[in-house]
Amino acid sequence: MPQTLPQALDSAVVRSWCSLALEALGREREEIDSINVYPVADGDTGTNLYLTVESASQAVEAVFAAITVPDFADTVRAMAHGALIGARGNSGTILSQLLRGMSEVLAEGRDGDHLARALGRASVSAREAVAHPVEGTILTVAAAAASAAAEGSRDVAAVARAAYAGARTALEATPAQLAVLERAGVVDAGGRGLVAVLGALVEAVSGQAPVRDRRAPRGAAPVMEPCSAAGPAYEVIYLLEADRAAVTRLRERLDALGDSLVVVGGDGLWNVHVHVDDAGAAVEAGIEAGRPHRIRITHFGTTGAAGGHGAAGGAGASGTQAPGDRAGRAVVAVLPGEGLARLCAEAGATTVLARPGEPPASGELVDAIRRAGAREVVLLPNDAALRHTAAAAAEQVRAEGIRVALVPTRAAVQGIAALAVHEPERRFDEDVVAMTAAAGSTRYGELAVAERQSFTSAGVCQAGDVLGLIDGDVAVIGQDVRATAVTVLNRMLSAGGELVTLVLAEDAPEDLAARLEAHVRGTHLAVDTVTYPGGPQAPLLLIGVE
Incomplete structure (x- = not known):
């Protein structure tokens, strides 16, 4: 029938x-x-x-x-x-x-x-x-x-x-x-x-499969053209949360950087694919357009991809070779607090302390790069406001024959994530790509106390209110540090995550870290948590979510 x-x-x-x-x-x-x-x-x-x-x-x-x-x-x-x-x-x-x-x-x-x-x-x-x-x-x-x-x-x-x-x-x-x-x-x-x-x-x-062609597949053993012979060196793919206007600008920027550009999606979520020589610039363009995550960077001449995996938990295992060693590479990081500076110094980085209200000048960054004593330097500004200052410092020392790559980290937790995947034995560009990907896949949050009444993106705050910032914008206004921290953490994890990094100031409530760790364990079973002391002068609480 x-x-x-x-x-x-x-x-x-x-x-x-x-x-x-x-x-x-x-x-x-x-x-x-x-x-x-x-x-x-x-x-x-x-x-x-x-x-x-x-x-x-x-x-x-x-x-x-x-x-x-x-x-x-x-x-x-x-x-x-x-x-x-x-x-x-x-x-x-x-x-x-x-x-x-x-x-x-x-x-x-x-x-x-x-x-x-x-x-x-x-x-x-x-x-x-x-x-x-x-x-x-x-x-x-x-x-x-x-x-x-x-x-x-x-x-x-x-x-x-x-x-x-x-x-x-x-x-x-x-x-x-x-x-x-x-x-x-x-x-x-x-x-x-x-x-x-x-x-x-x-x-x-x-209910019936189409009749398949039984002939030998055309070109089963093709003459492959080496992918390194021409064209960009990297494939960059990431999901991006951004509005349509920002994506339109992103298309123009990525089209100028490389080829094979495909941007698909809509309704605030996009998948971006491009082939480029400067993978870091492609990721930075995504950061400027919105929030990139699930970043995958593949070098066409190698197997595997550089991704932002295993962030802060591995920071202590990543060392930087001293000047004169074979790799000749160093990391220079700007940190807002002595505790973070010690953490990154133990991981091998040359650090610059950013005191509250006193961001380092270009000259300080130049001195730090020189002090690192390496032929190749990765610079982590860890603050969006320092981007131009860091770029000026990098340009100055390049004239001295030092190869410098600026990874556009906008918060200390992004810098920790980047430092965690740093491998001085890798080729310089591959190391920079991996660090950029790790930073780009890390959302960052912060708790601060309002000093005065002001208008914010979350409404009007009063002096003494606890402000919860996500990716640089005020998202929560609260009265209690612990409750506000939980709200910020929940919002950040609503988009998914595998690792939460907490950095607490010296004057943070004593039980804050334990409460947040218990909250993550109880509500997000597959998410790991790692906690670091920020020390004096550090922000009240920094949160990173990969």
């Missing part, structure tokens, strides 16, 4: 699609990796697509775990959100935008007509997310799928089959559109992955 085809999509179909797509990419991952020659021949497109779909599938499974029969619109939005936060690489980031575009239309309707329009929206939104679209890529395959889906039957299964067929045909034509594919004798890897995802959609809506 012929199988009855669904006339409308539902949550179960979306769940099945994610599962089948993950299976398909799992089968084809190595093959897709092997034909990855564009935009960089780094052999990871299949893996990146698999990890992106895995994140989407996990988000859908979480919806089903919470609700037995979830709402369809909620399910497709969860799929798109999961893909966004888990997107990897150039193709994975584009795929996340394709799914987001589809979810925007499917949330309004579930029939074949909506599926066809969803594929059209997906293609348009993905192309708009890419700074400089290139034909012969996943974008071309997506456009062909959308065009084919727009013609003919409005039946859900028929639309899915038409999209798959259109994508297959476009994929075979990609070598004629992109010279690097033709030279290697392969089809586009990202497009190949999208065909696998669309094949899974056909199977989810019809």
Whole structure:
């Protein structure tokens, strides 16, 4: 008997699609990796697509775990959100935008007509997310799928089959559109992955997998062009919390820094992907636009990524070699308090003490860099207001033949996180990238006591009020230090986190650290806490969340 085809999509179909797509990419991952020659021949497109779909599938499974029969619109939005936060690489980031575009239309309707329009929206939104679209890529395959889906039957299964067929045909034509594919004798890897995802959609809506091509895969053993031969050295990816206007400015800045720029997302959360030579500048641009996190930086000439993991807990184990040692590298850090200065000095840094109301001048930083006695110096200003002062000091000593990199840390806890991942045995640029990533993935908070009545971003405060600042802005006004600290900590952890760093001033309440540590243990089971004494003159409480 012929199988009855669904006339409308539902949550179960979306769940099945994610599962089948993950299976398909799992089968084809190595093959897709092997034909990855564009935009960089780094052999990871299949893996990146698999990890992106895995994140989407996990988000859908979480919806089903919470609700037995979830709402369809909620399910497709969860799929798109999961893909966004888990997107990897150039193709994975584009795929996340394709799914987001589809979810925007499917949330309004579930029939074949909506599926066809969803594929059209997906293609348009993905192309708009890419700074400089290139034909012969996943974008071309997506456009062909959308065009084919727009013609003919409005039946859900028929639309899915038409999209798959259109994508297959476009994929075979990609070598004629992109010279690097033709030279290697392969089809586009990202497009190949999208065909696998669309094949899974056909199977989810019809119950029958499309007939797969039994021919030997085109270009199974391509002539790979060395990724270090040309183009930027680093791939930088991060999630960014920012408004649309800030993201527009960020696009312009990143487009000037590198290539393969893709920015996807919306509603305040974005996934940023770019290839650059100056990874630190790409992260700094994100910090200026909003709050970057889940930062991943990969050097195309090496394996693995530099990320902001294991922050302050490892600071004491990170040493800086003395002048004359082989590495010849030092870290100079500005610290607001003697306790923090001792902590960082024990970790090998040359420190500069910033007293309340007395920020160090450029000359003091120049003296500290010279005193470090190293050929290479990483400078951590640990204060947004010191950025220009630090930049001037760095420029002055560069003229003396000292290589200086300024990591744009805006708080001491970001500096601690950066120092924790410092490895003087690494190449200088790789060390700077890792430290920048660690700092950028650390949110910072502070408690202070208001000295006078004033207007703040959280309202009017009175003298003596306890102010809770998050990323430099007043977020909480309270009367009790302990209660305000808990409120600030909860807000910071609401966006997630793995490690909380607490730095307490000498005059902080004696039980404050114990209370906050107990609170974290009781409400955030997977989060670790580490506490340091700030000493006299330090801010009342500093909080870092990675």
